[in-house]
Amino acid sequence: MRVLALLSLLLGVSxxxxxxxxxxxxxxxxxxxxxLAIPGCRTVESxxxxxxxxxxxxxxxxxxxxxxxxSGTTVVARKLLSQKEEGDLSRQLKEEPKDPPxxxxxxxxxxxxxxxxxxxxxFDSTPGPSEGLVTVKFAPLKPDKKRMKGQAVVEARAGKVxxxxxxxxxxPPMLDELQMDFLAYTETPCERQPTRxxxxxSGGVLLYKVRFRxxxxxxxxxxxxxxxxxxxxx
Numbered sequence: 001m002r003v004l005a006l007l008s009l010l011l012g013v014s015x016x017x018x019x020x021x022x023x024x025x026x027x028x029x030x031x032x033x034x035x036l037a038i039p040g041c042r043t044v045e046s047x048x049x050x051x052x053x054x055x056x057x058x059x060x061x062x063x064x065x066x067x068x069x070x071s072g073t074t075v076v077a078r079k080l081l082s083q084k085e086e087g088d089l090s091r092q093l094k095e096e097p098k099d100p101p102x103x104x105x106x107x108x109x110x111x112x113x114x115x116x117x118x119x120x121x122x123f124d125s126t127p128g129p130s131e132g133l134v135t136v137k138f139a140p141l142k143p144d145k146k147r148m149k150g151q152a153v154v155e156a157r158a159g160k161v162x163x164x165x166x167x168x169x170x171x172p173p174m175l176d177e178l179q180m181d182f183l184a185y186t187e188t189p190c191e192r193q194p195t196r197x198x199x200x201x202s203g204g205v206l207l208y209k210v211r212f213r214x215x216x217x218x219x220x221x222x223x224x225x226x227x228x229x230x231x232x233x234x
Contacts, residue, residue, distance in 0.1 A: 020156075021125045024134065027159030028113035034191050036114075040071045040224030041190035044081070049214040051089050060087030062094065069224060073109040075099035090210050108146040112138045120147070132156060143170035160192060161185055175203040188221035195219070 049062045063084045069077040078099065085094070100109060110117040125136045134156045139149035150166035164182040171178070177200065184196035195218045202211040 021123065021136075024125065024136070024154065024156060024159060025113060025118060025123060028111075028136075028154065028161065029115045029118060031159065031161075031192065032111045032114040035193070036072045038190050038223055040069055040076065041193075042067065042069045042220075042222040042224050043190075043193075043218050044068075044220040045216060045218050047214055047216045049093055049212055051087075051093055052211045052213065054211075058087070060085070060089035060093075062086075062089055066097075071224075073100075073106045092210060093212060108144070112140075112148070113152075129153065133162065140169050145170045145172045164194070175201065176209075177202045189223045190221045193218065193221060 044065060045068050046065045047063070049064075051059045051061075053059050063082075063086075065081040065083075067077075067079040067081055068075060078097070080096075107117055107120075112118065112121045112123075121138050121140055123136055123138050125134050127133075128135055132155060134154045135151055136154055137151040140147040145168055147169050148166040149169040150164065152164045153162045154160065155162055161182075162185065165179065166182075167177075167179045168175070179200050181198045182194040182196075183198060184194070185192055186195045188195075197216040197218075199214040199216070200212075202209065204210050
């Protein structure tokens with residue numbers, strides 16, 4: 001009886017320990033649902049891409065600005081606003097961005113925190129890096145080239161993502177490294193959105209390797225109610 005009572009107590013403690021993570025994941029999922037419920041969001045995405053040599057020195061630079069309209073996880077329109085090339089750049093870095101096709105499985109593009117995607121991932125949360133913050137690590141149950149692993153720093157009380165770092169759980173062919181850091185989030189007319197990102201990648205075949213880094217800023221958020229119309233700006 002004493003053993004059963006002790007086991008019951010331990011199970012109760014375990015349940016209470018897991019509840020905060022479950023609650024946090026639920027609130028993060030609700031935030032993702034609110035964001036994707038918006039019919040459309042138009043932004044200006046500005047990027048600076050630098051190609052690096054073997055020693056890490058800048059060989060060339062590409063500065064671009066696009067007006068981008070998204071509906072859910074799909075890019076429905078992309079318009080080039082400006083472009084400037086400097087130095088020596090590989091052909092691949094000069095190509096227009098290739099947005100995922102509309103008929104591609106959108107579940108793979110959902111945040112791991114979204115309720116539709118959450119069952120495909122495992123999560124582990126720890127306090128920190130400072131008071132009031134929680135670090136949530138995540139990875140798909142099965143490595144997948146289209147699904148990311150990484151970690152998010154979350155404001156626990158508000159259930160808000162403060163920063164996010166991701167990389168492929170299974171590196172695609174011809175890529176040696178790919179890391180994306182979402183460094184800043186802002187409340188916008190399109191809900192809370194990432195507004196500053198860094199990307200670092202390298203890859204290629206045999207002696208032909210490309211190494212680059214990209215800084216992206218996203219501004220001018222407008223909620224699109226219908227094609228050709230928009231409300232709000234941030």
